[in-house]
Amino acid sequence: MEGLITIQSDFGPAETLGQLEAEINARGLTVFARVNHSALAEQAGLVLWPTEVILFGNPRGGTPLMQANQTIGIDLPLKALVWQDVAGKTWLSYNDPAWLAHRHGIEGAERVVATLSHALSEIAAKAVKDAQPVPGSAAVPEATQKASSIITTSTNPDQSPKTSSIPRLILIAVIIIGVAGLFAYAGDWLTPHALTPKRIADTFEQVNGGPHPGFRRNHAKGVDVTGHFDSNGQGVSFSKASIFQPGQVPVLGRFSLPGGQPYTDDASSPVRGLGIRFQLPNGEEWRTAMINLPVFPVRTPQAFYEQLLTTAPDSATGKPDPAKMQMFLAKYPESAKAFQLIHTQLKPSGFESTTFNSLNAFHFENATGAITSVRWSFVPGASSGPVNTADVGQTNKNQLFDSLIASIHRHPLQWKLIITIAQPSDAIDDATVPWPPDRRQVEVGTLTIDGIESDDVGTARAINFDPLVLPSGIASSDDPLLSARSAVYSQSFTRREGEHKNPSAISPAETKK
Amino acid sequence: MAENPPQFAYQSRILHWLMAAMLLAMLFIGVTMVASLGDYHKLVAIHRPLGIMILILAIVRLINRMFTTLPPFPPTMSPWERRIASASEKLLYALMIALPLVGWGMLSAGHYPIVMFGPVHLPPILPANPLLYAILRKTHTVFAYLLFATFLGHLSAVLFHTLVIRDRLLHRMALWSFPGKAKRD
Numbered sequence: 001m002e003g004l005i006t007i008q009s010d011f012g013p014a015e016t017l018g019q020l021e022a023e024i025n026a027r028g029l030t031v032f033a034r035v036n037h038s039a040l041a042e043q044a045g046l047v048l049w050p051t052e053v054i055l056f057g058n059p060r061g062g063t064p065l066m067q068a069n070q071t072i073g074i075d076l077p078l079k080a081l082v083w084q085d086v087a088g089k090t091w092l093s094y095n096d097p098a099w100l101a102h103r104h105g106i107e108g109a110e111r112v113v114a115t116l117s118h119a120l121s122e123i124a125a126k127a128v129k130d131a132q133p134v135p136g137s138a139a140v141p142e143a144t145q146k147a148s149s150i151i152t153t154s155t156n157p158d159q160s161p162k163t164s165s166i167p168r169l170i171l172i173a174v175i176i177i178g179v180a181g182l183f184a185y186a187g188d189w190l191t192p193h194a195l196t197p198k199r200i201a202d203t204f205e206q207v208n209g210g211p212h213p214g215f216r217r218n219h220a221k222g223v224d225v226t227g228h229f230d231s232n233g234q235g236v237s238f239s240k241a242s243i244f245q246p247g248q249v250p251v252l253g254r255f256s257l258p259g260g261q262p263y264t265d266d267a268s269s270p271v272r273g274l275g276i277r278f279q280l281p282n283g284e285e286w287r288t289a290m291i292n293l294p295v296f297p298v299r300t301p302q303a304f305y306e307q308l309l310t311t312a313p314d315s316a317t318g319k320p321d322p323a324k325m326q327m328f329l330a331k332y333p334e335s336a337k338a339f340q341l342i343h344t345q346l347k348p349s350g351f352e353s354t355t356f357n358s359l360n361a362f363h364f365e366n367a368t369g370a371i372t373s374v375r376w377s378f379v380p381g382a383s384s385g386p387v388n389t390a391d392v393g394q395t396n397k398n399q400l401f402d403s404l405i406a407s408i409h410r411h412p413l414q415w416k417l418i419i420t421i422a423q424p425s426d427a428i429d430d431a432t433v434p435w436p437p438d439r440r441q442v443e444v445g446t447l448t449i450d451g452i453e454s455d456d457v458g459t460a461r462a463i464n465f466d467p468l469v470l471p472s473g474i475a476s477s478d479d480p481l482l483s484a485r486s487a488v489y490s491q492s493f494t495r496r497e498g499e500h501k502n503p504s505a506i507s508p509a510e511t512k513k
Numbered sequence: 514m515a516e517n518p519p520q521f522a523y524q525s526r527i528l529h530w531l532m533a534a535m536l537l538a539m540l541f542i543g544v545t546m547v548a549s550l551g552d553y554h555k556l557v558a559i560h561r562p563l564g565i566m567i568l569i570l571a572i573v574r575l576i577n578r579m580f581t582t583l584p585p586f587p588p589t590m591s592p593w594e595r596r597i598a599s600a601s602e603k604l605l606y607a608l609m610i611a612l613p614l615v616g617w618g619m620l621s622a623g624h625y626p627i628v629m630f631g632p633v634h635l636p637p638i639l640p641a642n643p644l645l646y647a648i649l650r651k652t653h654t655v656f657a658y659l660l661f662a663t664f665l666g667h668l669s670a671v672l673f674h675t676l677v678i679r680d681r682l683l684h685r686m687a688l689w690s691f692p693g694k695a696k697r698d
Binding site for chain 1: 551
């Protein structure tokens with residue numbers, strides 16, 4: 001505010017006023033009046049933060065000014081305002097004598113004005129000062145003013161507090177950038193080469209010749225099925241999950257081929273996939289995504305990613321480069337072993353006669369809290385009958401699916417759910433290692449599939465067969481692949497859900513044949 | 514005579530700091546988990562129930578806000594600062610409530626069971642629909658970034674007032690209320 005000098009007090013309003021009055025009296029000046037605005041406000045039923053003005057002066061100080069111009073009498077005697085703001089700070093404000101002289105056009109009274117200014121700043125400084133005055137400091141009002149925070153002064157713009165604020169501004173910048181940087185680091189923006197779910201999903205798209213909108217990034221070709229699961233009650237001693245209580249629950253599933261190509265030839269791979277969602281009576285769900293391999297070819301997400309890269313078609317031949325695969329197997333001996341086992345055991349088969357394995361281990365917890373590590377398999381039942389796969393792929397790219405459709409239309413297909421109980425020595429967190437064949441196996445129920453629909457119309461298209469959607473009583477093991485599968489499935493799901501999907505290879509008409 | 518600036522109501526201050534910790538934890542869990550392979554599952558398992566707890570507390574806080582008188586703005590806040598502060602407060606309340614609801618709705622639309630802990634789960638609040646899921650999933654991310662940006666703005670303003678203007682603004686929200694006269698700085 002123009003012409004108003006305001007300094008902060010180290011004291012509250014009452015103390016500041018007391019000291020101010022004492023200092024005025026000590027200098028032989030007269031206090032003419034004290035007007036307590038806030039007390040008056042309170043009497044009027046209004047609220048005003050502490051605000052009180054003191055009128056003081058001395059005829060020898062003011063008269064020469066009024067002799068120069070009588071109108072300055074409106075601004076005399078001198079005034080000091082003590083006020084407390086809402087933040088609890090107390091301030092002392094007074095009119096700058098130089099500004100008053102200027103206001104009334106008084107010239108040639110510089111010496112009187114300077115004396116007055118000096119006296120006022122000394123009085124003000126003493127009234128607000130907390131510490132014992134340093135000898136000599138009281139005679140340097142400018143220094144005192146600098147030590148206080150000055151809100152407004154037209155005469156001393158250089159005394160803005162900004163100069164001392166720069167280190168604090170830097171501190172604030174460091175805090176804000178630090179928090180934002182931590183956030184960016186947590187989101188892997190600062191480590192672009194880190195292996196993330198996004199990167200694996202991107203790689204699935206790349207090795208399959210770009211994204212196929214609306215389709216799963218892996219196991220793109222498939223067909224939806226429905227049915228039910230009948231529990232025989234044998235699972236109760238291992239898991240408290242309500243699915244193992246004797247009884248029946250509805251099932252939604254999807255048979256699929258591996259890879260991200262939605263129109264691939266059924267003969268392109270001996271690998272078969274089955275995803276299942278069990279809807280438990282209490283509203284819980286159990287989802288599982290299985291394939292027919294005896295073990296999984298990789299142990300870690302990093303190995304999975306590198307193995308996926310080896311399947312990328314070479315630009316020259318259009319086929320995966322075998323040298324890349326050799327390098328991969330040399331780097332990951334556990335994968336070399338796993339592939340050996342897979343190649344000796346995996347034979348092409350129809351979906352109906354395929355055994356699907358959980359591959360990863362899970363923890364079952366029963367009602368007493370006992371934990372059992374298990375793997376499980378869905379083993380085709382006798383009703384499946386022999387399936388002729390000799391002509392797979394020779395005439396019909398959808399041979400396997402057509403065969404499955406025909407079988408289900410003839411009669412329901414069945415698989416037995418067999419859980420394999422781990423021994424303490426078995427690999428729980430390594431899906432590349434088989435468990436010895438003599439491990440205890442328990443048949444806990446039967447899966448019956450009696451309905452089949454195209455991915456274009458079935459519900460399973462909108463289901464993410466996330467292997468970690470589990471009911472209470474089944475939990476993830478420490479196998480690092482499980483969390484990674486959950487993360488990448490979610491990434492794939494999110495991508496395809498927002499995309500327009502082209503018709504599936506297995507059309508609604510085909511599933512009705 | 515009161516030497517300290519007036520404070521927010523005690524329960525308001527408790528809610529503020531409790532939710533500040535939860536929201537900040539939630540934002541970091543969220544941004545970490547979507548980029549994580551190994552910890553994804555563990556973080557999601559915390560993210561869901563924590564989000565519902567935030568939703569409940571945000572509603573409690575909104576009701577408390579409606580029935581509590583606020584201390585006046587300090588005189589060190591200019592009119593435009595007051596307008597921005599009021600607008601960002603509304604935005605923060607809206608996001609605190611919208612983010613968990615969008616998350617819940619997103620899982621509903623995506624056919625996911627909304628698992629809290631053990632067998633306890635919540636019912637879906639939206640019909641299962643792929644496009645709806647995709648939109649809500651995107652919205653969840655955008656709202657989360659918006660919440661984080663608003664938080665940074667809020668933090669900057671409070672630090673500026675407390676450290677540069679030195680008006681003891683932070684004291685208005687402090688959990689303690691120390692007696693005695695106000696010390697400079």
